[in-house]
Amino acid sequence: MASFIEPIQLKQSLGDDGILFVRNESILDTMVKTSLLVASMIIVAALLPIQSSFSSPRDLDLIIYPDGSTHISTEIDIDPFLTDYELNLFGSTIDNLVVVGDNEFLLDTSIMDDSVLIQTFGSSSISIDYDIHDLVSKQGRLWTFSLDSPSTFTLLLPKNSAIVGMINLPINMEIINDQNQLTLSPGKTEIDYLFSNTISNSLSDTKIETNYFPYAIISGVLLIILIGSVIIIRTKQKNHKSIEHNQITKKNTTLDLETIFKLKSDLREDDKELVKFIFNNGGEALESELRKKFLQPRTTMWRAVKRLEREGVIEIEKKDLQNLVKLRKSMEGEE
Amino acid sequence: MKKLAVFAIIVLIFGTISPSLVDGAYAQNDPSILLRIAVQADKQIVNELDGVYGDQIPNNLQILYDKGHGAVYSLDESLPNDIEKAKQDFLLAMNSFMQISRIISQSSEKVVAVTVSDTTSRTLSNELDRLVKYVKSLETISKKYDVDTESDFIKIYDLIQELRKQDNEVNVGIKKIKIILDYIKNDIRESALEQRSDFIKRFFDRSLNQVDEQLTKAQDNGVDQTQIDKGHELILEIRELLSKNQINDAKVIFVELKGLMENIGYSIRIT
Structure with missing residues (x-):
C-alpha cells in the first residue's frame, strides 16, 4: 500500500485528539488589515481631542476684588448639536451673569442653585462671565481663596495683597498692574493672603525681575544673532577682499x-x-x-x-x- | 508601503499619547517664581509676628516659623539644579506660613469669620467696579447687534458716578441700574434673534424633525397616547410660532416639549 503525505488542507476531518498547527508567516497581514488599522487610528486620534475638549473650559480666568468677590471669565467648547448645556458654577451666590455664544449671541440662562442651564441652540463655543461671592472667606485679617478647578486657571489677586500660604505649586506668576497673577493647575487650590502696604515694595522689586527676564533672554538672542551676522559679513568681506587681492596679485603674475x-x-x-x-x-x-x-x-x-x-x-x-x-x-x- | 504604514501607526500612537505626556510634563516655567513667592510670604509672616507678638512670639509659632524659614533657605539652595527638592521646600514653607497665619488670625481679639457671600461685607466701590464690568460687556454686545441703547448706557454710567459719591441708598441705586440692564438684555436678545433668526429656525427645524421621529418610536413602544398627541401639538405650535417669527415664544414651547420628551424617556439631541 503506497503511503503518501496528504496535504493538511485536504484532510476532511481530524481525529478527536488531532491538533491542527498552521504555519502562517503572514498571520499579521492576514488578521490585521493595515489600512484599516491606520484609518481607525486616524479616527481615534481625531476624535480624542474633540471628546476631551467638549465641556472642558478652554480658558478660565479669575479676578479677586479687594472685598473678596471674584469675577470669573471662562470659555467652553460645547457640542453644537445640543439644545442646552448645564454648567456647574463654583458657588450659588452669582451676580452679573452674561453668557454669549457664537458671534456674541446673547444666550438665555436660568440659574439653579450652583449651576446654570444655558440655551445654547447650536453654539459651538460659549463664553461666560459672572461674579461669585463663595470663593473667598475671611477670618480676622486673613483671606482664604479656595477652589476645586476642572482646568488650569489664572488668578489675579488684589492690589497690595501678599500670599502667606498655599497648598499647591503655581505654574507661573506674573505682575499685572501691580497685582500678582498666578497660573495654577487643575484640582484643589487654597491660598491664604493678607493685605499689606509693606509688601508693595517687594512686589515692585519682583516686577522688575519678572518683566526684565524674558527681555534679557530676547535681547541676548538678538545680540548673538547681531554679532554672528557681523562676523559672517566681515568674514565674507575679508574673503572677498582676499580673493580680489589674490586675483589682482595673480593677474599680475x-x-x-x-x-x-x-x-x-x-x-x-x-x-x-x-x-x-x-x-x-x-x-x-x-x-x-x-x-x-x-x-x-x-x-x-x-x-x-x-x-x-x-x-x-x-x-x-x-x-x-x-x-x-x-x-x-x-x-x-x-x- | 508596509514601512510607511508602520511609521504612520507609530506617529499616531505618539500623537494620541503625547497630550498626556505634555500634561504631565508642564511644571514651573520659571522655578525662581517659587522662591519669590516664598520669600514674600516669609517677610509678611515676620511682619505679622512682630506686629502681634513683638519679642514674645509663642513657642509653637516660633517652631513653625523656623521650619518655614529653613524651608525657604533650602529652596534657595535647591534652585536651580534640584527642582523636585525645590518644590518640596516650597510646599513645606508655604504650609508652615499658612499654619502661622491661621493661628494668628484665630487668636486675634474680636475675630469674626466672614463669608464674602454675606452682602454686608462687600464694599461699595468693588460692587460698582463689578457692575461697570458687567455694563461694559453688555454694551459691547449691544453695539455688535446695533441695538439702540446708547441713551440707556449713558444713564447707567451717570447713575454709577452718582452712586460712587454717596454712602446711603446705594443698594436702591444698584437695583435701579440692574432693572435698566434687564431691559437692555431683552432688547439685545430680540435684536440678535432677528439677525440670527434663519440660523435658529434651521436649528429648530432639525430638532423638531428628530422629536417627530422619536414620538413615532415612542408610540410604537406603547407610550401613553395622550403624551404623544401632546408632543405633536407642541411641535405644530412651535412651527406656527416660527413661521410668524416669534422665536422667543417658540423657545418657551420648545422647553416644554423637551420636558415632555424627558418624561417619556427621550432626550432631544440633534444627530
Whole structure:
C-alpha cells in the first residue's frame, strides 16, 4: 500500500485528539488589515481631542476684588448639536451673569442653585462671565481663596495683597498692574493672603525681575544673532577682499588671455573656455570646480586638463587630495 | 508601503499619547517664581509676628516659623539644579506660613469669620467696579447687534458716578441700574434673534424633525397616547410660532416639549 503525505488542507476531518498547527508567516497581514488599522487610528486620534475638549473650559480666568468677590471669565467648547448645556458654577451666590455664544449671541440662562442651564441652540463655543461671592472667606485679617478647578486657571489677586500660604505649586506668576497673577493647575487650590502696604515694595522689586527676564533672554538672542551676522559679513568681506587681492596679485603674475591665445593659437575652443574661466578665477581653479562649471564627466575634464598641461598652458598641483589647476606664469615661445 | 504604514501607526500612537505626556510634563516655567513667592510670604509672616507678638512670639509659632524659614533657605539652595527638592521646600514653607497665619488670625481679639457671600461685607466701590464690568460687556454686545441703547448706557454710567459719591441708598441705586440692564438684555436678545433668526429656525427645524421621529418610536413602544398627541401639538405650535417669527415664544414651547420628551424617556439631541 503506497503511503503518501496528504496535504493538511485536504484532510476532511481530524481525529478527536488531532491538533491542527498552521504555519502562517503572514498571520499579521492576514488578521490585521493595515489600512484599516491606520484609518481607525486616524479616527481615534481625531476624535480624542474633540471628546476631551467638549465641556472642558478652554480658558478660565479669575479676578479677586479687594472685598473678596471674584469675577470669573471662562470659555467652553460645547457640542453644537445640543439644545442646552448645564454648567456647574463654583458657588450659588452669582451676580452679573452674561453668557454669549457664537458671534456674541446673547444666550438665555436660568440659574439653579450652583449651576446654570444655558440655551445654547447650536453654539459651538460659549463664553461666560459672572461674579461669585463663595470663593473667598475671611477670618480676622486673613483671606482664604479656595477652589476645586476642572482646568488650569489664572488668578489675579488684589492690589497690595501678599500670599502667606498655599497648598499647591503655581505654574507661573506674573505682575499685572501691580497685582500678582498666578497660573495654577487643575484640582484643589487654597491660598491664604493678607493685605499689606509693606509688601508693595517687594512686589515692585519682583516686577522688575519678572518683566526684565524674558527681555534679557530676547535681547541676548538678538545680540548673538547681531554679532554672528557681523562676523559672517566681515568674514565674507575679508574673503572677498582676499580673493580680489589674490586675483589682482595673480593677474599680475600670470599672462593675460590675449597673450596665451596668441601663443597657443591651436587650442580647442572648449579648452579656451576652460582657460578663460581659470584666468577669471584668479589664475587657478580646482578640477572639481571646472567639472561643476562645465558640467563635464570626471574623465572628460581630466583629459582636457591633461591636454592643457601638455600644451604648457597650465600646471597641476595637489591640494588636499584634489587637483589644483593653475595657469603657468610663463610659456614657451613667450618673448 | 508596509514601512510607511508602520511609521504612520507609530506617529499616531505618539500623537494620541503625547497630550498626556505634555500634561504631565508642564511644571514651573520659571522655578525662581517659587522662591519669590516664598520669600514674600516669609517677610509678611515676620511682619505679622512682630506686629502681634513683638519679642514674645509663642513657642509653637516660633517652631513653625523656623521650619518655614529653613524651608525657604533650602529652596534657595535647591534652585536651580534640584527642582523636585525645590518644590518640596516650597510646599513645606508655604504650609508652615499658612499654619502661622491661621493661628494668628484665630487668636486675634474680636475675630469674626466672614463669608464674602454675606452682602454686608462687600464694599461699595468693588460692587460698582463689578457692575461697570458687567455694563461694559453688555454694551459691547449691544453695539455688535446695533441695538439702540446708547441713551440707556449713558444713564447707567451717570447713575454709577452718582452712586460712587454717596454712602446711603446705594443698594436702591444698584437695583435701579440692574432693572435698566434687564431691559437692555431683552432688547439685545430680540435684536440678535432677528439677525440670527434663519440660523435658529434651521436649528429648530432639525430638532423638531428628530422629536417627530422619536414620538413615532415612542408610540410604537406603547407610550401613553395622550403624551404623544401632546408632543405633536407642541411641535405644530412651535412651527406656527416660527413661521410668524416669534422665536422667543417658540423657545418657551420648545422647553416644554423637551420636558415632555424627558418624561417619556427621550432626550432631544440633534444627530
